[in-house]
Amino acid sequence: MGFLERLGHFFDDIGLIRIGSSYAADIDFLIVLVTLVVGVWFVAAELIFVYFIMKFRDKGDGRRADYIDGKNKRHKKWITYPHLAVLVFDVLIIVVSFNVWHKIKLDLPENPDCVIRVTGQQWAWIFQHCGADGELDTADDIYTVDELHVENDKLYHFKLEAKDVLHSFSVPVWRIKQDAIPGRSITGWFQPTLTGEFDVQCAEICGFGHTVMQGTAFVETAEEHAAWVAANTPAEAATPTADNTPSAR
């Protein structure tokens, strides 16, 4: 693993939050990069600030303050050059941020292995899985409440919807977050890379039970997932409509 890739795994390495999807390390790399860039400025500014306070403190020796109005170029450059440098670093951050944003939110990788529909409602997540055929809105779709089952390393598209108020679909380990809006269907993607059980949070306050709008994402190996699909595929091939969507608690 190269040095830059290592940086993207920093928060995983220190045990704060796992890397669980194909783009999680891209976001973490951006965060580390911003930390380094602004960190240098921040530490420099605070050090100079504290140094000035100590050096120019009135020590009772009768020394007068200097008279500097900041109008001549020799003085002004101490403001001008740093602020041009801030601009340059801003551009660096903007470029990397664009790349991450485009990869996750603008470019939709084609030919997903499965499409799922995620619906937020007060106060539960409804997951409509594609089932064995990999297609959504077919007879073998599997509906669950608060439990998302996906297969590791597969490419998923999701269609995010809301029934009543705003919700926000967030799986921190995947670094994914998108608001769900009633009346719209928002498409996005993710590709899990780590098996296990992970929290699904609602990240937008949605009323009284916002706290208990908790879900779990189960990322399974191919065999485990096939077994789950086989065990949960509806026996009859009923056409899914809004009526047979399981209602919330």
Add this chain to the structure above:
Amino acid sequence: MVEPAVDLTHGHPHDDHEHHGPQGWLKYLWSTDHKVIAMQYMFTGMFMAMVGGFMAYVFRMQLAFPGMNVPGFGMVSMGEYNALVTNHGTIMIFWVAMPVLLAAFGNFLIPLMVGTDDMVFPKINRLSFQVFFVSTIVILASLVVEGGGFAGAWTAYPPLSANETYNLTPLGSTLWVIGVGLEFVAFLLGGINFITTLMNSRAPGMRAFDVPLVVWMIVVASILFMLSVGPLLAGAIMLIFDQTIGTGFFNPATGGDPILWQHLFWFFGHPEVYVVLLPAMGVVIEIIATFARKKVFGYRIVIFTVVATGVLSFFVWAHHQFIAGIDPRMANIFTITTLLISVPIAELCFVYIATLYGGSIRLTTPMLWALAFVAEFLIGGVTGIFLGAAGADIYFHDTYFVLAHFHYTFFPIAIIGTYAAFTYWFPKMFGKMMDDRLGKWHFWLTIIPFNMIFIPLFVLGMGGQHRRISNYSGFSELARDGFQDIRVFATVSLLIMLLAQLIFFYNCWKTWRSGPKAGKNPWKANSLEWTTESPPPHGNWHPDEMPVVHRGPYEFSVPGREDDYWPQNEPPRRDS
């Protein structure tokens, strides 16, 4: 702009308002004196700060010890928790930061600093406070009505805020919107006075660039407020209609759009950050110049930078909505504008630091607060870069990282900035000197716990903890022991910080009882408010002693002068 301003009120006998008005306590209720109105705003704001601080105490206790019986409140239900965080945010911004920094200090300082006897429209000024007072009663009432206070976050996103079947607080949510709307009206009325008084009532000889920076900043903040609040006021009325008479402006089922509210709210909401930031930055530069005995480094740079920040602040609002379902291509534009705004803000910080260079710094209590503002606000500024970069915001949005970030901006503004201003102008407002030793204890016991509250919360945010959730025990990744320890640590720090405020109140009480007299100019500062008595009489100066201005406000340590300060009104020597 550089011609001496025409003064409408100078030298006229000051008789008509007040002297024939009501007497006794009614005098204060109906007073048009800008200093009395300033005190009314200040004490209302401080009272509301206690209300908002109590709310923080209750929900931090719930987070540290879920399900506990919080002393003074009781068990915190999920709905009550939501109402507490909602109204903590609403009150701290609209009923603490704005009335204290903008209205109280704007009212107190502008006429004194530009050398006039009162605001241009004293009765509009009085109306402003009266409307504000009504709004305060409305927001407090909204907390105790049937169903409880509004619980849809201070951003009040519909459809949750628009429909009582979703928010379960039919009265609380409507009163909340009405209260906020009235508050906006109050500040529009106040802003008219700030702008017109600066433009029309400056003392003879005071040119535009002789005006102290804090006055400039309060006036620019008022202009920002007036330009940004209109759309939200319209939005608030639409929201009230949605709540009460069944319209569907924000309801997708009837062709409305919930995202519309977010645009209206943040088009106001982001400039609002600068509405409260600028007065605090102005206060801080006044104090730094006085106690460093230094001329401000680049007075005009500061003004132009502030105006540039104000203009830019109208083009960054959608950075609150990167993942809200707006067209993802918009994020590119708003990432650029958001990161660009870091340039003028960084420049202001550089100017403040540069002003210290070569100074003769006296670390009085107000100076400690002012310096702490710069040091702490820098943290708020640099953490904003993470959130302005849309790629990183995918992860950070609505986490505790955001929460810690904006508390590192709003706490320096509303609390540190206020204490800086309060301790600096206390001698002028009340005529007595506060105890410096108690002031320093209060300072350190506020600043250290403040950092101990919010630095841990950055870590929780990085760990994926979202906001506005009353109990994390249901999330396996967030219920870890280490994380719960962090929550307890932050809560204990908050308790220490809240207790430390008792030192401040004791200091005020002690000073009020037995503090030494301040005299006209205890800090040896230059601006005009220090040329009159402490506290200033009605009309600010005796009619035949109205000040005339000869120079800018920051002529400290001028070579060749015996004193290291040079008041704005002191006539130049004949031979110079």
